[in-house]
């Protein structure tokens with residue numbers, strides 16, 4: 001079974017736009033779980049432009065499925081994760097000023113750092129996943145630093161899918177086989193959507209989990225607007 005972890009960053013983005021508490025991220029996470037989501041993902045960034053560190057503390061108290069916290073493991077992030085004790089932490093090497101995650105780890109160059117951070121999380125019983133580009137070397141490096149899983153960075157797949165889906169998925173297929181042979185679990189995420197997820201899920205073997213946020217929340221708007229507009233019209237009639 002491939003688990004769906006819903007990234008709720010975009011719900012927090014909407015909340016922050018008004019400065020109040022609508023939509024409420026904790027209620028949204030609870031609803032998502034009740035609708036069948038098998039996990040909740042957050043990616044707090046240093047500027048807290050969407051999920052805030054305080055949200056993570058609140059979410060920790062209510063999430064009943066798998067909580068996955070993603071981010072660049074600076075000291076503040078490490079402290080947050082050790083305090084929250086989620087089921088999984090996903091290490092992402094993003095710079096402070098990036099719009100969204102734009103690259104996976106160089107698991108060879110950052111070998112010593114990753115080893116140290118991963119062993120600390122594992123000592124606290126937190127499963128570790130390392131965000132990587134679809135490169136065999138980076139997968140091998142992730143196994144060497146002791147990661148439990150890799151998260152395949154799927155932006156290139158999502159972009160390539162539109163033109164040539166077989167070509168776009170080929171490197172991911174090789175990486176999934178390599179990861180499996182090295183004993184790594186396999187997650188995937190970034191820019192996955194209702195349009196491209198089915199082919200990915202059917203083609204990539206041994207896939208454990210996908211985390212999806214931006215497209216899923218956008219699709220929820222497309223699909224939900226009709227219901228809500230009709231509800232307003234009813235109140236006004």
Ligand SMILES: CC(=O)[C@@H](O)[C@H](O)COP(=O)(O)O
Pocket residue numbers: 007009010042043045050070092099100101131189190191213
């Ligand atoms: C790690 C990853 O793939 C990202 O998609 C990320 O979790 C989303 O972060 P933003 O919501 O900040 O774009």
Ligand SMILES: NCC(=O)COP(=O)(O)O
Pocket residue numbers: 007041070151188189190191192211212213214215216
């Ligand atoms: N790890 C990827 C994630 O959580 C969601 O990415 P996106 O769907 O918002 O691009």
